[in-house]
Amino acid sequence: MSVSVQQEDFDVGAETAALSAGRTDIGAIATFLGLVRGAEDSVRAMTLEHYPGMTEQSLAEIVTEAHQRWQLQGVRVIHRYGRLLPGERIVFVGVASPHRGEAFAACEFIMDYLKTRAPFWKREETPAGAQWVDARETDDKAAARWE
Amino acid sequence: MDLKILYFASLREALGRGEESLPLPEGVTTVGQLRAYLHARGDAWQALGEGRNVRAAVNQRMARSDDTLQGGEEVAFFPPVTGG
Numbered sequence: 286m287s288v289s290v291q292q293e294d295f296d297v298g299a300e301t302a303a304l305s306a307g308r309t310d311i312g313a314i315a316t317f318l319g320l321v322r323g324a325e326d327s328v329r330a331m332t333l334e335h336y337p338g339m340t341e342q343s344l345a346e347i348v349t350e351a352h353q354r355w356q357l358q359g360v361r362v363i364h365r366y367g368r369l370l371p372g373e374r375i376v377f378v379g380v381a382s383p384h385r386g387e388a389f390a391a392c393e394f395i396m397d398y399l400k401t402r403a404p405f406w407k408r409e410e411t412p413a414g415a416q417w418v419d420a421r422e423t424d425d426k427a428a429a430r431w432e
Numbered sequence: 433m434d435l436k437i438l439y440f441a442s443l444r445e446a447l448g449r450g451e452e453s454l455p456l457p458e459g460v461t462t463v464g465q466l467r468a469y470l471h472a473r474g475d476a477w478q479a480l481g482e483g484r485n486v487r488a489a490v491n492q493r494m495a496r497s498d499d500t501l502q503g504g505e506e507v508a509f510f511p512p513v514t515g516g
Binding site: 364 | 441442445511
């Protein structure tokens with residue numbers, strides 16, 4: 286399964302290694318790792334809510350679209366939900382391809398689309414209380430450049 | 433078949449519920465009309481007003497307000513997504 290939505294942490298090294306395990310035709314693997322960025326005076330924890338079912342389906346569609354756009358040999362997407370603390374891993378995207386160009390582009394494409402299409406919502410705990418994170422216009426712009 | 437309606441994140445909190453079922457209301461044939469029907473309940477349902485940034489999905493796919501409903505669908509309303 287190339288897409289996982291889970292509460293548990295994941296092993297970046299193992300996930301990256303699995304993309305090329307048993308193969309000799311892969312020339313490049315690009316990975317992205319997203320972390321909870323915290324600060325004492327701002328974010329102390331974050332809770333990610335999602336839409337079970339639609340989340341997995343939308344991520345799978347994004348991966349399928351990436352395969353249609355580039356010559357890819359393997360894709361792995363993991364996104365966590367639940368309560369996470371600063372420094373914890375949130376999301377992993379790994380892309381294997383013959384050459385680095387495709388791997389870099391597809392990895393960025395998947396993250397840009399994930400940010401605007403996958404039904405996740407972040408709620409931050411700050412010293413002033415908990416609040417839902419507002420969507421950012423820059424994320425829509427980042428996704429739009431692939432259209 | 434009843435519609436299954438889901439609410440997520442800040443919208444779920446504002447409405448005080450995450451889910452409900454109801455028959456396709458009279459005169460409602462699109463996602464936008466369903467939203468207007470729910471909005472007309474008043475009070476907390478103002479959160480579904482036209483000026484609010486609300487997205488929708490039908491049967492777990494992103495939907496537009498003119499997408500049609502026939503009854504029996506799973507419809508979700510939620511704020512713009514903020515994952516990643």
